[in-house]
Amino acid sequence: MDRLSPRGATRASAREPAFAAELRAAVRGEVRERESLARYSTYRIGGPATVLLPAAAEDVAVALRLAAAAGVPWFAVGLGSNILLPDEGLDALVVRVGKGLDALVPDGGRWSIGAGLPAPHAARRTAEQGFAGLHIFVGVPGTVGGGVYMNAGCHGSDWSEVVESVTTVDGSGNDRTWSRAEIPFTYRRSGLSGQLVLGTVVRLRAEDPAKITAELGEMYRWRRDGTPFNQPCCGSVFKNPGGPSWKQTEGPRTAGQLIEAVGLKGARVGAAEVSPVHANYFINTGGATAADVRGLIERAQREVEARFGARLEPEVKLIGRWGEYLNPEAPNG
Numbered sequence: 001m002d003r004l005s006p007r008g009a010t011r012a013s014a015r016e017p018a019f020a021a022e023l024r025a026a027v028r029g030e031v032r033e034r035e036s037l038a039r040y041s042t043y044r045i046g047g048p049a050t051v052l053l054p055a056a057a058e059d060v061a062v063a064l065r066l067a068a069a070a071g072v073p074w075f076a077v078g079l080g081s082n083i084l085l086p087d088e089g090l091d092a093l094v095v096r097v098g099k100g101l102d103a104l105v106p107d108g109g110r111w112s113i114g115a116g117l118p119a120p121h122a123a124r125r126t127a128e129q130g131f132a133g134l135h136i137f138v139g140v141p142g143t144v145g146g147g148v149y150m151n152a153g154c155h156g157s158d159w160s161e162v163v164e165s166v167t168t169v170d171g172s173g174n175d176r177t178w179s180r181a182e183i184p185f186t187y188r189r190s191g192l193s194g195q196l197v198l199g200t201v202v203r204l205r206a207e208d209p210a211k212i213t214a215e216l217g218e219m220y221r222w223r224r225d226g227t228p229f230n231q232p233c234c235g236s237v238f239k240n241p242g243g244p245s246w247k248q249t250e251g252p253r254t255a256g257q258l259i260e261a262v263g264l265k266g267a268r269v270g271a272a273e274v275s276p277v278h279a280n281y282f283i284n285t286g287g288a289t290a291a292d293v294r295g296l297i298e299r300a301q302r303e304v305e306a307r308f309g310a311r312l313e314p315e316v317k318l319i320g321r322w323g324e325y326l327n328p329e330a331p332n333g
Contacts, residue, residue, distance in 0.1 A: 011071055011072070011073060011091070011322060012070050012071040012072050013072065013091035014049065014050040014067070014073075014090070014091060014092060014093035014094070015033070015034070015048070015049065015050055015091055019050070019066075019070055019072060019093075020033050020050050023050075023052065023063060023066055026062050026066060027052065027055070027059040027062055027063060028054075028055040028056065028059055029052060029053050029054040029055035029059045029100065030052070030053040030055075031050065031051070031052055032050070032051045032052075033050050034048045034049075034050075035048060035049055035050070035051040035094075036048055037049050037051075037077075037085045037089060037090065037094065038085075040080045040085075040094070040096060041077075041083065041084075041234075042079060042080050042081040042141050042233065042234060043080070043083075043084060043085070043232055043233060043234050043284055043288075043293070044232040044284055045084065045085060045087070045232075045284060045288060045289065045290050045293070046085030046086065046087070046089065046090075046290070047085075047086060047087050047088050047089025047090075048089040049089050049090040049091075049092070050093055050094065051094040051095075051096055052093060052094065052095050052096065053096045053098065053099075053100075054095065054097075054100050054101065055100045056100050057100075057101060057169070057175075057198050057199075059100070060095060060097075060101075060169055060196060060198065061169050061173040061174075061175065062173065063093065064095075064169060064170070064171055064172065064173045064196070065173035067093050067171070068171055068172055072091075072092070072093050073091070073092040073093070073323045073324075074092055074093045074094075074095055074171065074196075074323060075090060075092040075093070075094050075095070075319070075323030076094075076095045076097055076145070076146075076149075076196045076197075077094055077095070077096055077097065077146075078096075078098065078115070078116065078142060078143030078144075078145055079098075079118060079141055079142050079143050079146070081140075081141045081142040081146070081234055081235050082142060082146065082152070082235050082236075082315065082316055083234065083316065083317045083319055084234060084290050084293055084294070084316050084318050084319060085290065085319050086290055086319060087289050087290045087291060088321055089321065090319070090321055091321050091322055091323075092321075092322050092323030094323075095196065097115050097116045097145050097196070097197075098116040098143070099116060100116065101114040101115050101116035101117075101145070101198060101199070102114045102116040102117040102118075103117070103199070104117055104122060104125055104126075106126075106129060106131075109131060109203055109204050109205065109206060110164065110201055110202070110203055110204075111126060111131070111134075111201070111202050112199065112200075112201050113144050113199060113200055113201075113202065114144065114145075114198070114199045115143060115145025115146075115148070115197045115198050116143055116144070117143060117144045118141075118142070118143055118144075119140050119141075119143060119144055119147050119152075120137060120138050120139065120141070122134050122137065122144055123135050123136070123137045123138040123140075124138060124216070126204055127209070127212040127213065127216055128209070129209075130206055130207060130208070130209045130212065131205065131206060131207065131212075132204060132205050132206075132207035132212050132215075133161070133162040133202065133203075133204035133205055134162065134202065134204060135212050135215060135216050135219070136154055136155045137154065138216050138219050138220050138223075139154075139219060139220050139222070139223030139224070139227075139229060140152060140154060140223075140235070141229070141235065142235075144199075144200060145196075145197035145198070145199070146197075147159050148166055148190060148192075148197050148200050149190050149192055149197050150188060150189070150190065150317075151185050151187070151188055151189055151190045152188070155219060158185075158187075158188075159185075159200075160180075160183075160185035160190075162202040162203060162204060163183070163200055163201075163202055164179075164180055164200075164201045164202060164203045165177055165178060165179050165180060165200065165201045166178045166183060166190075166197060166199075166200045166201075167197075167199045167200070168192060168195035168197050168198060169195070169196050169198055170194055171194060175198065176195075187239070188239060226277070226278060227275075227277060227278045227281055228275045228277045228281050228283050231275070231283045232284035232288075233275070233281050233283045233284065234282070234316045235281070235315075235316070236255070236256075236280050236316075237255070237280055237281065237282050237297060237300075237314060237315060237316050238255035238259075238280055238297075238300070238312040238313060238314055238315055238316075239255065239312075239313050239315045240253070240254050240255050241255060241310040241311065241312055241313065252308070254280070255279075255280045255312055256278055256279040256280035256281075257279070258304045258308055258310060258312070259274060259279035259280060259304060259312075260279040261307070261308070262300075262303040262304055262307050262308075264279060264299070264300055264303065265279050267296070267299070268285075268296070269292050269293075269295035269296040270288055270289060270291070270292030270295070271284060271285045271286055271287045271288035271289075271292055272284060272285070272288040272289075272292035272296045273296075274296065274300070282296050282297070290318075294318065297314060297316075300312060313327075314327055
């Protein structure tokens with residue numbers, strides 16, 4: 001989530017000790033300096049940064065106000081899936097959305113959920129109460145906030161289908177609640193640019209708990225058996241493409257099928273590897289760098305386009321040192 005300073009202002013680094021000290025004095029949560037971002041990424045990749053672990057939503061607002069006043073950009077991270085953080089680390093302030101923002105409150109079919117709650121936990125806990133809609137995310141390694149912001153999806157559905165409202169805070173520390181009609185959801189995007197998601201209210205449907213439990217088991221087995229879910233990766237690297245390859249009735253259509261069809265399963269750049277299990281998952285075999293992963297992404301794009309005429313667009317967000325998206329075709333949110 002690229003949060004740059006006001007136009008014309010000089011960007012300052014959150015790594016400056018004076019900024020970290022001021023932030024530490026202003027919040028109840030923890031501020032960690034020179035913290036390895038590999039700890040906050042499912043890829044286990046990323047250099048050092050100043051990281052805020054907020055104790056409550058108020059800490060987030062205070063931190064963003066301080067950052068704005070200092071000219072420091074910010075970047076929000078949950079469980080760190082679907083992102084590739086830079087090897088050199090971040091000069092943006094990293095706000096870790098997790099504990100302190102992980103409430104789950106039922107009200108019939110309406111559930112208020114904190115952005116920091118892991119999506120698989122939300123899936124299981126709502127399903128246990130006999131409500132379906134979030135159960136599809138049982139095997140998705142991300143938080144509720146990240147899922148809403150990126151409109152994550154699987155099994156033919158996504159967050160936009162259950163969201164009733166979303167509460168966010170902007171770079172000036174002002175909060176707002178958005179109704180579903182105000183959010184311009186599209187495929188893998190929410191349109192909530194410039195906002196940090198604090199929580200959401202979702203509308204779920206009542207369902208026979210035995211039926212949901214059976215579906216949960218089936219979806220988890222699919223994730224377990226069909227993807228390298230237990231290895232360091234970001235989830236799906238590419239979106240499924242449109243164009244000629246998608247229109248054909250036979251042959252490869254999905255990103256994974258296209259990558260497999262050009263013979264890249266098991267291919268490596270450095271310690272990054274196209275998974276032998278699922279070709280749309282690139283794994284860190286141990287010591288991979290962001291540069292390794294980007295090199296593998298570029299190779300897959302070149303070879304798929306040369307053979308099939310399909311341009312693979314990354315679903316994984318490539319992050320620069322100021323917290324900006326490097327994906328040229330991916331506007332923030």
